[in-house]
Amino acid sequence: MLKKITTVASVVLLSALTACGSGGGGSTGSSTPGGTTTMGFAQVGAESGWRTANTKSIQDEAKAAGIDLKFSDAQQKQENQIKAIRSYIQQKVSVIAFSPVVETGWDTVLLEAKRANIPVILTDRSIDSDDTSLYKTFLGSDFVEEGRKAGDWLVANASGPTNVVELQGTTGAAPANDRKKGFEEKIASKPDIKVVASQTGDFTRSGGKQVMEAFLKSQPKIDVVYAHNDDMGLGAIEAIKAAGKVPGKDIKIITVDAVKDGMQALANGEINYIVECNPLLGKQLMDLAKKVVAGEQVPERVVTEEGTFTQEQAKAVLPQRQY
Ligand code: GYE
Secondary structure: OOOOOOOOOOOOOOOOOOOOOOOOOOOOOOOOOOOOOEEEEEEOOOOOHHHHHHHHHHHHHHHHHOOEEEEEEOOOOHHHHHHHHHHHHHOOOOEEEEOOOOOOOOHHHHHHHHHOOOOEEEEOOOOOOOOHHHOOEEEEOOHHHHHHHHHHHHHHHOOOOEEEEEEEOOOOOHHHHHHHHHHHHHHOOOOOEEEEEEEEOOOOHHHHHHHHHHHHHHOOOOOEEEEOOHHHHHHHHHHHHHOOOOEOOOEEEEEEEOOHHHHHHHHOOOOOEEEEOOOOOHHHHHHHHHHHHOOOOOOOEEEOOOOEEOHHHHHHHHHHOOO
């Protein structure tokens, strides 16, 4: 059974601008005089099951690594993330890490961090900037590849004319842009498959439900939903059921993430295929942060390894899923 929609009331936790320690003088960032590494982390929000698992991984692994974590939740707003980053610069943290809500518009604030000699690590989502000196490394998934995997499955499983509706992630976000691109690239080989409508559901369950309700009213024939994350797919399932149709049968559903609720719906036959996106980035992030603060070289790009799941595979792995 699907869980009831719960609205996560998230609070912006921008720490007070306390001047703490005199670290931050070195060219590669530095620890506070007591030797503790401080990380300012500007999270996107609490929009999805993926995000909740990602936040927990970062908090747990910071603790395990002995890194003092200052954490803020931007409620999916770029201006909040910029404010958080500025406060971390003022606090002279050893390193700033963040998951940019959208791809563009970061150069100014990242230049401020660079001038303050505070290294920046991008995690989960990347930015669109010509200046790669603004950050040390980017740790996260290959979202175009995720879109391709979704497209491959549909190309292999569609028969005859197939109308697809797409539930896009947050407008301007790297995973929304890239998952769309990779999917389109693959389905282009089969002109029978058409995306008849595509709109953002902001990566949330309620957004996915609302947009799907509108699609069901405006589109005479929907064969497949391609949702850029599990949560929007789960919202779409509710809308499909309310319209008297059977999700997974009358309308096939492909999603990305593979969080618990998504995997459960896949095992139950309500979702047909999930492309995995791993949120457990905490350990690798803390390892990279330590190296960057110590002035060691790190690779420019660290890609997460991921797979895909069919309904049978979901049934087999569900008992061991951590998130
Ligand atoms: O797929 C979605 C979340 O950036 C990879 O953001 C992340 C995406 C994830 O809201 O569920």
